[in-house]
Amino acid sequence: MRRFLLIAVPYLWLVALFLIPFVIVLKISLSDIALARPPYMPQLDLSAGWEGLKSFFAALDFENFVFLTTDDLYWKAYLSSLRIALFSTVITLLVGYPIAYAMARAAPEWRPTLLMLVILPFWTSFLIRVYAWMGILSNEGLLNQFLLWTGIISSPLTILNTNTAVYIGIVYTYLPFMILPIYSALERMDDSLLEAAEDLGCSRLSAFWLVTVPLSKNGIIAGCFLVFIPVIGEFVIPSLLGGSGTLMIGKVLWEEFFSNRDWPVASAVAVILLLILVIPIILFQRNEQKQREANG
């Protein structure tokens, strides 16, 4: 009886407030698709003619379905979210790896402090950390003031409200997620392996490529997913730092919901976003599983 209660309480909570809401979203998005299909078909007829209709019937796979039921805007937003997520993951890796590496090489008595310093920003409000960049990147902001003062530029750069600002914001806020798993992989690494590689004639650089990087592979993979997955659905960064040209699906969903009040479309956007995320999430879980097994 006690065991039953112990299981039932959190179980039912999650079913009621996680699973059921999800089913509702799915249902609303599907009912929308069924309702919205007819008005979209003539549109297709006009724009693509017979060819478009034929391909519509010939290839009734999911992608076409979505393409037909949604606007151009959504596709562009999904693709642009993926692109921004991909590039920012790569940049975060390039910035984060040296930091994680240096932390793992630091004297052992320094490591807890360094670790704390990486974790601390994670506890401070995400919103505030993004907001901090608004003052730095604006036209009359500190970065421009500094660059003008040094004479590197003669007129202020427009950074705020562009994709560049979005990249900076993403790298800044997600950096700890990249550093931590790589650091924990590198910290466990046995230094004697590097010495062995160097003794066997490796240069330091090739020892790094052949020993350090492969040994930190799981950390790199985990860090990349921890950045990539949440960035795809990111809302705060594109809406504060991005401009009208920044298309990200989280922002589109938000606007669909709060500005256009089109709930079925917002639900459909959410369902497809989730379908896009399923693959990286599964890959991420598999990597975690592998790592757990490797650690015993």
Added chain:
Amino acid sequence: MTRFSWFNATALTLGFAFLYLPMIILVVYSFNASQLVTVWAGFSTRWYGEVLRNEEFLNAAWVTLKVAVISSSIATVLGTMAAYVLVRAGRFSGRTLFSGMIYAPLVMPEVITGLSLLLLFIGIGLDRGVLTIVLAHTTFSMCYVSVVVSSRLISFDQSLEEAALDLGCSPFEAFRLVTLPIIAPAVISGWLLAFTLSLDDLVIASFTTGPSATTLPIKIFSAVRLGVSPEINALSTIMIAIVTVGVITASLVTKQAAVRQARDEQLAERPL
């Protein structure tokens, strides 16, 4: 052997400068006398006064705090239960679904969580306000709590619990007297995590709230959409200060507790 290397020193200096400079600039400029945020016009605490006199900010802060305390406390109880179920309850039907529901919210985009909960609340006709934000925050933060607590549950010696049961404890007593003290640091950090997640959350709160309840992040977001303001700088600085003090205190306390516990465990292992 660790050697001093210019590469490592540069990486750390630049890395931490990148992580901390924006915050330091924010804090410094919160003491700026000028209305124009990017022009330095001398030291002043004027904006702090403005923030503390701003009724809207204070009300929003109160709502946020209320939501965070209630939701993180419920989330800690539910999350600890969930962790216990995951680690100790063995097989039961629907276990895969259960663990899936624990891990899924961790990777779920906030916009989706928010949207789905809102559609539920509308579906069952629940008035949106503090209650709905609390329900939403509890749901996602209990998953974080359960991950933190279950990692501690996995790592400790189950035979301690079994010994308590053998010595005549009821399962609940064994949990209260043996398990809970051991996992307490994890439970506390779970609560802290849930608390800060709730304090921070903008997206889910925006979806699940109604006109009656505005949280601080919602308030800040609508203010900063219009641009940088010295008042928000001051408010941010207050929040950064609270978090910094809180996190450092918490880490010192848990570190002390861990040291004490390690010593106790060592003593317990020594043959009599």
